[in-house]
Amino acid sequence: MPHTAIVTGANQGIGAATARALAAQGVDVLITFLRYAPAPDASLPDRYFTSRETGADAVVEAITEAGGRAHALEIDLTDVGAPALLFDTAEELFGPVDVLVNNASGWVQDTFLANETDQFGRVQRAVTPQTFDAQFAVDARAGALLIAEFARRHLARGGNWGRIVGLTSGGPDGFPGEVSYGAAKAALDSYTLSAAAELAPHGVTANLVKPGVTDTGWVNEAVRAEFPVARPEEVASVVAFLCSAGADRVTGNIVRLR
Numbered sequence: 001m002p003h004t005a006i007v008t009g010a011n012q013g014i015g016a017a018t019a020r021a022l023a024a025q026g027v028d029v030l031i032t033f034l035r036y037a038p039a040p041d042a043s044l045p046d047r048y049f050t051s052r053e054t055g056a057d058a059v060v061e062a063i064t065e066a067g068g069r070a071h072a073l074e075i076d077l078t079d080v081g082a083p084a085l086l087f088d089t090a091e092e093l094f095g096p097v098d099v100l101v102n103n104a105s106g107w108v109q110d111t112f113l114a115n116e117t118d119q120f121g122r123v124q125r126a127v128t129p130q131t132f133d134a135q136f137a138v139d140a141r142a143g144a145l146l147i148a149e150f151a152r153r154h155l156a157r158g159g160n161w162g163r164i165v166g167l168t169s170g171g172p173d174g175f176p177g178e179v180s181y182g183a184a185k186a187a188l189d190s191y192t193l194s195a196a197a198e199l200a201p202h203g204v205t206a207n208l209v210k211p212g213v214t215d216t217g218w219v220n221e222a223v224r225a226e227f228p229v230a231r232p233e234e235v236a237s238v239v240a241f242l243c244s245a246g247a248d249r250v251t252g253n254i255v256r257l258r
Contacts, residue, residue, distance in 0.1 A: 009104030011056035013216030017236035023068030028094035043121035048217035077142035083149035102166040106138030120222040139184035162204035196252035205251035
């Protein structure tokens with residue numbers, strides 16, 4: 001029986017590349033996305049803004065033209081009813097969900113400093129309830145609720161195989177310049193690693209992938225001059241491996257990419 005995956009935030013970047021990589025392995029994929037207009041920032045390339053306001057039709061088309069099966073659903077993951085709706089939709093279209101990729105982010109760059117821009121010219125904001133809520137609602141709470149829905153349905157049907165992968169950033173030493181983003185991802189780390197321990201007896205692995213700087217549209221020339229820059233497909237190949245049968249013994253890890 002083919003596997004069924006939910007990949008969040010998959011209309012562009014790493015999420016889109018992951019959806020395509022999983023489909024190439026024969027996995028049926030439900031893609032989630034939410035179009036939005038980012039705050040103005042003259043330091044960022046135009047394609048950053050275009051990609052965030054674009055749907056997922058092109059991703060679905062690429063998968064179906066290659067012989068795979070995919071469906072896209074625009075949904076706000078801050079809605080606490082979103083996980084149940086996503087799993088209901090995936091099950092109706094493809095069958096029980098046994099792969100979950102928590103990729104979506106509510107990223108907003110914030111800081112404790114008074115600086116209006118960072119060293120790369122990107123706009124920074126002060127930490128506020130709004131910058132906190134935007135990121136913890138998606139990166140932490142939605143990630144936790146999606147894992148909980150995955151676990152509930154997996155246990156109810158007596159499942160014995162499953163994969164959970166989260167995309168993370170920052171780390172235990174914090175994320176200066178992107179402090180709420182780093183903190184929200186740290187929460188996702190903890191939820192995912194807890195899932196690895198709790199769900200291991202039920203055949204589920206849970207891991208995190210921490211990419212290096214990856215060109216998902218935001219990389220400007222100042223960033224490119226400072227860091228090696230990965231392509232989304234390079235990150236997606238690692239995520240796809242962790243979701244494969246070949247990774248049966250890999251769980252409870254944060255896989256750090258350069």
